[in-house]
Amino acid sequence: MRRLLLVVFVCLLMTGSAFAADEPIRIGVFNCLTGQNAFGGQLELEGTQLALSEIPEVLGRKIELVVVDNKSDKTEAANAVARLIERDKVNAIIGTYGSALAMAGGEVAETAGVPVMGTSCTNPLVTQNKKYYFRACFIDPFQGSGAAAYAYRTLNFKKAALLIDVANDYSVGLGNFFKQSFISLGGEIVSEMKYNSGDQDFTAQLTEIISKNPDIVFLPAYFAEGAIVLKQARELGAKFRFMGGDAMDNPEIVTLGGDAVEGFLHTTFAYDPSMKDMNPVAQKFTESWKAKYPDKEPNVNAALGYDAFVLVVDAIKRAGSADPDKIRDALESTKDVPTVTGLTTLNATHDAEKELGIVEIKDGKKQFIGTITP
Amino acid sequence: MSGPDGTSEKNIKTRDGILTAVAAALFAAALWWATKNLDGYKLRIINLIAINAILGLSLNLIYGMTGMFSLGHAGFMAIGAYVSALLILTPEQKTMMWILEPIAPWLLGLHTSFVVSLLAAGLIAAFFGWLVALPVLRLGGDYLGIATLGFSEIIRIFITNLTPITNGSLGLKGIPAHTDIWMSYGCLAVVLVCMVRLMKGNFGNVLRAVRDDEIAAQTMGIDTFRTRVLAFSLGCFGGGLGGALMGNLITTIDPKMFMITQTYNLLMIVVVGGLGSITGSIVGAVVVTTMLEWLRFVENPVSIGGIDIPGIPGMRMVIFSLLLIIVIIFRREGIMGMREFSWNWFFHERTPGKTVGGGPR
Numbered sequence: 001m002r003r004l005l006l007v008v009f010v011c012l013l014m015t016g017s018a019f020a021a022d023e024p025i026r027i028g029v030f031n032c033l034t035g036q037n038a039f040g041g042q043l044e045l046e047g048t049q050l051a052l053s054e055i056p057e058v059l060g061r062k063i064e065l066v067v068v069d070n071k072s073d074k075t076e077a078a079n080a081v082a083r084l085i086e087r088d089k090v091n092a093i094i095g096t097y098g099s100a101l102a103m104a105g106g107e108v109a110e111t112a113g114v115p116v117m118g119t120s121c122t123n124p125l126v127t128q129n130k131k132y133y134f135r136a137c138f139i140d141p142f143q144g145s146g147a148a149a150y151a152y153r154t155l156n157f158k159k160a161a162l163l164i165d166v167a168n169d170y171s172v173g174l175g176n177f178f179k180q181s182f183i184s185l186g187g188e189i190v191s192e193m194k195y196n197s198g199d200q201d202f203t204a205q206l207t208e209i210i211s212k213n214p215d216i217v218f219l220p221a222y223f224a225e226g227a228i229v230l231k232q233a234r235e236l237g238a239k240f241r242f243m244g245g246d247a248m249d250n251p252e253i254v255t256l257g258g259d260a261v262e263g264f265l266h267t268t269f270a271y272d273p274s275m276k277d278m279n280p281v282a283q284k285f286t287e288s289w290k291a292k293y294p295d296k297e298p299n300v301n302a303a304l305g306y307d308a309f310v311l312v313v314d315a316i317k318r319a320g321s322a323d324p325d326k327i328r329d330a331l332e333s334t335k336d337v338p339t340v341t342g343l344t345t346l347n348a349t350h351d352a353e354k355e356l357g358i359v360e361i362k363d364g365k366k367q368f369i370g371t372i373t374p
Numbered sequence: 375m376s377g378p379d380g381t382s383e384k385n386i387k388t389r390d391g392i393l394t395a396v397a398a399a400l401f402a403a404a405l406w407w408a409t410k411n412l413d414g415y416k417l418r419i420i421n422l423i424a425i426n427a428i429l430g431l432s433l434n435l436i437y438g439m440t441g442m443f444s445l446g447h448a449g450f451m452a453i454g455a456y457v458s459a460l461l462i463l464t465p466e467q468k469t470m471m472w473i474l475e476p477i478a479p480w481l482l483g484l485h486t487s488f489v490v491s492l493l494a495a496g497l498i499a500a501f502f503g504w505l506v507a508l509p510v511l512r513l514g515g516d517y518l519g520i521a522t523l524g525f526s527e528i529i530r531i532f533i534t535n536l537t538p539i540t541n542g543s544l545g546l547k548g549i550p551a552h553t554d555i556w557m558s559y560g561c562l563a564v565v566l567v568c569m570v571r572l573m574k575g576n577f578g579n580v581l582r583a584v585r586d587d588e589i590a591a592q593t594m595g596i597d598t599f600r601t602r603v604l605a606f607s608l609g610c611f612g613g614g615l616g617g618a619l620m621g622n623l624i625t626t627i628d629p630k631m632f633m634i635t636q637t638y639n640l641l642m643i644v645v646v647g648g649l650g651s652i653t654g655s656i657v658g659a660v661v662v663t664t665m666l667e668w669l670r671f672v673e674n675p676v677s678i679g680g681i682d683i684p685g686i687p688g689m690r691m692v693i694f695s696l697l698l699i700i701v702i703i704f705r706r707e708g709i710m711g712m713r714e715f716s717w718n719w720f721f722h723e724r725t726p727g728k729t730v731g732g733g734p735r
Contacts, residue, residue, distance in 0.1 A: 033687030042687075069673060069687045074631050078624050079418060079667060086415035103547045103626040111551075112414065124473060125547055167534050169543040169628065176474050196531070 024064040025322045027312060028084030030095040030105055031119070031305075035072025039250070040097035040301050044119045047298075047305025048094055050288060055309070058316050066090055074104040081105035085112045091322040092117065092315075094308045097301065099123030099169055106133045115315075115328040117308040120246070120301060123169055127350040134331050134350040136308040136339070137269065140170065143245055144177025146356040146372050147218065147267045151243060152185045157215035161191040161240075163205055163229065165221055168197050174220035174245050182218075190214045197222075202229050206236050213240075220245045227256035234260035241265065251297040254364055261361050269300045269341040270357040272368040281310070282340045300341065307339040311346075342371070390717045398563075409555055417555060418623075419667050424558035425619045427659035428565050430643040431652065432612020437641075438650035439573065440605040441585030442511065443519040445637050447613050449526030452533060452632035453502055454495035454614025455621035456540055459549045460484065461491035462622075467548050471541055478538040488552040492561070492618050499614020500607045502529075507606040511599065514588075523634065534629045545628025546621075553623040561619060565612060569652050572608075581605055585650075646701055648708030653715040661709070669693055 029048055032041030045067065052065055066088045070077040077096065084090045085108065093109060093116040096102050102121035109116045110132050118126060118135030122143070127133045151157050160182050165171035179189055190212040193205035206229070209217060217233075219226055219242050226248050233242070244266035253261055271282055278286065285306055289298040314337050316322055319330035334346040342354045355371040408420060429451065436444045463471075465482050486494070510521045533540045540546075572578055583591040584598050591598050621627045639662070647658025669690035676683050701709065 034691065038687075067685065067687075068670065071691075073635075074624055074626065074628070075422070075620070079415070079422075082415040082418045083667075083670070086413035100545055100626070100628045100630060103545070104624050107547075107551070107625040108414075108418075123544060125471060125544060128470065129548065167531075167543050167629065169545065172474065172543050196534075 022061065024062040025058060025316065026064050026066055026088060026090040027309070028081075028088060028090035028093040028095075029065055029067045030070050030077060030080040030084060030093065030101075031067075032072040032097050032101065033067075033069040035070075037072040037098045037101075040120065041070075041072070043299060043301035044095075044097055044305030044308075046293065047289075047302035047307075048119075048309045050285070050292060050302070051306040051309035051313075053292075054284070054288060055313055058313050059320065059322070061322070063313070070096060070101055070105070072098060072101065074100060077101040077104040078108050081108040081116075082112075085109065085114050090114065091324055092312050092327050094305075094312060095119060096121060099126050102126045102133070102135075106130055109133065113328075114324045115312075115331055117312050117331070119304045119308045122246075123173055124349075124351075130350065132328055134311075134334075134346055136304050136311055136341075136344065136352050137246075138354060138356070139351045140173040141177040142351075143267055143356060144174050144179075145181035147174075147243060147245065148178050148181035148185060148187070150267070150358060150372060151216050151218070152182060152187050155216070155241075157187070157241075159188050159190050159212075159214045159216075161193070161209045161212060161214040161217045162189060163193050163195065163202070163209065163217055163219050163221070165197050165225065166194040168222070170245075170247060171220045171222075175218065178218050178220070195225075197225070199225065200228065202232050203236060206233050206238065210236060210238050210240075216241050216243055218243050220247070222247045223250040223253045224256065227253050227261060230257050230264060231260040243267070246300055249300045249359065249366075251299060251366075254361060254366070262364070264361045266359050268357045268359055269303065270355040270371045271300055271303045271341045272357065272359055272366055273298055274359075274366055275368040279338060279340075279342065281338050285340045303340040307341055307344065310339050311337060311344060386718075389721075393717050405555055405559060419664060421553060421555055421558050421623060423659050423663045424555075424562045425553070425616055425623065426640070426643055426663050427656050428558075428562050428612055428619065429616035429640050430647065430655035430659045431565055431569055432609045432616065433640045434644045434647075434650065434652070434655045435569065435612065436606055436609035438644060438648075438655075439578070439581045439585065440602060442602060442606060443515060444522040444606070444609070445519045445634070445641075446506070446522030446526040447609075447640050448632040448634060448636035449522075449529035450499040450503060450610045450613035451617030451620065451636065452526075452529055452627075452629070453499045454617030455627045455632070456533060456546075457498045457614070458488075458491040458495040458618030459546050459621050459627055460539075461486045461494060462488055462550060462552070463546065463548070471544075471546060471548070472538075474542065474544065475537045477541075481539060488550070488557075488622070492615060495618035496611040496615040499617070500611035503610025503613075504603065504607040507603040511602050511606060523637075526632070526634070526637065530629050530632055533632075540629075543629060545626060545630075547626040549622055549625045549627070551622060551625050553619045558619055558623075561615060565615070566652070566656075573652065582650075642698065646698065646708055648710035648712060650712045651708070651710040651714055653713070654708055654710030657709050665694060665697070666690070 031045050032038055068080040068083060070080045084093055093114060097120050099121040102118050103126055110130055115132045120137045122137055122140045124139050162175050164175040191209050193209055217240055226244055242264050246268040248266040249268040273286055315327050315330035319326040336343045336345055345353045347353050355373050357371050358369040360367050360369050433447050436442050468477050468482055506525050513521055534543050580596055580601055584601050588598050643658035643662045644655055648654025672689045672693055673685045673687055675685040
């Protein structure tokens with residue numbers, strides 16, 4: 001009897017260890033699925049989930065996504081990351097839309113020593129002095145100077161104006177870096193107007209800008225407010241062109257802005273469904289997105305959600321292990337990994353170095369014009 | 375125990391004192407156990423409970439005890455959080471963070487210890503509370519609510535635009551994580567003791583009198599305006615203290631953290647717990663903070679009997695709101711109502727006729 005028990009016990013132990021070998025690699029996702037940033041967070045999560053369905057395994061182990069909502073709230077973001085690390089024991093984390101949330105979550109991950117791959121948190125402060133935070137996106141100074149170079153050199157505009165959302169860290173940062181580069185290139189900033197997130201009436205600022213007669217107005221806004229600005233500018237008879245950043249990259253903008261968004265330019269990540277010469281990863285992404293979500297256009301947020309997953313899995317593969325510290329070390333040496341938004345290299349400050357894309361809205365459709373290499 | 379009234383009351387007082395001391399010691403031991411055995415996630419929630427309790431108590435002093443409907447608490451939290459953060463960040467961190475505009479030179483070298491920064495946070499928030507109270511507390515009821523709400527928005531917009539001092543909408547990060555369990559529960563203990571003593575003393579009676587009938591209180595010779603200003607400033611001190619602790623827990627702050635939704639969260643704690651009850655605010659803080667986290671499981675994908683139900687983000691807010699509605703329908707006065715915890719609850723039959731608003735129902 002005792003021997004029988006022993007055999008059973010040994011069998012149990014063996015199956016136990018067999019299970020352990022097959023235990024899935026858990027990747028946590030914290031993103032804003034509800035709250036004011038939900039429109040971006042949802043798209044990113046869908047991108048990440050799409051990537052999982054394409055790459056369900058690494059190192060012969062299944063990958064499991066653990067998704068938690070951060071409600072677009074800082075306290076919740078920190079709680080969410082703590083939960084992923086302590087309760088769900090994730091090996092790596094992906095997230096989030098919104099730099100403030102990334103900073104709150106990043107501190108928890110940093111103390112616990114779990115690597116995080118940011119999706120579209122573009123504020124330079126996010127990865128500053130952080131050992132464990134990386135991001136799949138480029139940062140505001142890079143995009144700002146790229147936009148300024150395009151406006152000044154390619155379009156040959158010498159006089160620019162700015163219209164900035166002063167309550168939005170993204171808008172303030174991007175606007176400021178555009179201004180610095182535009183001035184250092186030799187351009188002139190003729191007017192710098194401000195508004196607050198949630199404003200509906202921009203006629204005062206626009207009238208002031210019109211009176212200064214710029215060639216181009218840089219508008220680093222979120223698409224909901226950006227579309228209203230464009231509409232009101234058209235109504236006031238503005239002749240100059242507008243240029244925005246990646247936050248304007250949303251299929252909704254044409255629906256919201258109608259005719260008024262015609263000719264609007266914005267910088268973004270090097271991906272758009274209208275791209276002519278897509279790289280193979282982007283082609284695959286577009287195809288499977290259209291198969292999975294036939295009634296929705298893919299955009300850069302979805303692409304970045306996808307890319308963040310690709311980068312993490314690539315690091316796990318190169319590390320040959322799911323140990324958080326080994327993943328971190330592998331992430332640090334990420335070089336020229338093919339992703340939807342072009343070849344991605346993570347630099348010394350853990351930010352992605354990739355091409356900048358330019359999109360123009362023509363005939364009511366987004367047209368991908370081309371890329372600028374830094 | 376069945377002696378003359380005087381000794382019995384004295385006995386009860388000694389008994390309560392001993393019981394309170396024992397309970398506090400047991401609670402401290404439980405916290406010590408928690409720091410050794412629980413993981414970081416659970417400790418974070420326990421920590422948040424203390425901070426929310428401090429904030430709830432301070433709002434309750436303004437709204438529940440003194441009857442001033444204030445929607446400005448997020449603003450005072452913001453003041454506290456920024457004051458504390460700016461005082462404890464090192465000069466190197468400051469120069470690195472102000473990437474848009476250089477930091478104001480006088481601010482750069484300012485550096486104090488955490489406890490000093492907490493005190494400063496509370497005092498400066500109280501000072502602003504006093505400043506606002508002078509004109510605004512001449513209003514009453516809904517008008518006061520609107521005025522304080524406006525003030526809290528003004529603070530937020532000031533912080534957003536004062537880039538050389540606050541780093542604008544980019545916010546601050548890398549605030550040292552000083553808020554550990556001991557710090558937040560220590561602060562809570564101090565706030566709690568002060569509140570209990572305050573409400574048991576004559577000042578508590580004055581506050582209740584002002585709340586229940588201002589004209590009657592005036593006729594009794596109470597300077598109602600001064601009382602309200604004092605209570606409001608004290609409440610703001612708590613708000614600033616709570617904000618500072620919060621900033622040090624999350625280690626990063628920005629103006630968007632202190633929107634009106636933050637005030638609503640606190641209001642929820644106060645109302646669910648029971649307006650005007652110290653015990654209620656603590657119960658409210660425990661219930662609201664833990665429920666929001668605990669309910670996360672309803673957003674996870676589940677499979678019941680082979681059927682997979684995908685997780686719906688936001689589901690926990692729906693359920694949480696339903697729970698709140700149920701509480702308000704069945705207990706309009708909140709979980710505790712206006713009642714306070716008292717040791718008499720456990721000795722009900724031994725103290726006939728002496729349960730001063732303490733016994734259950």
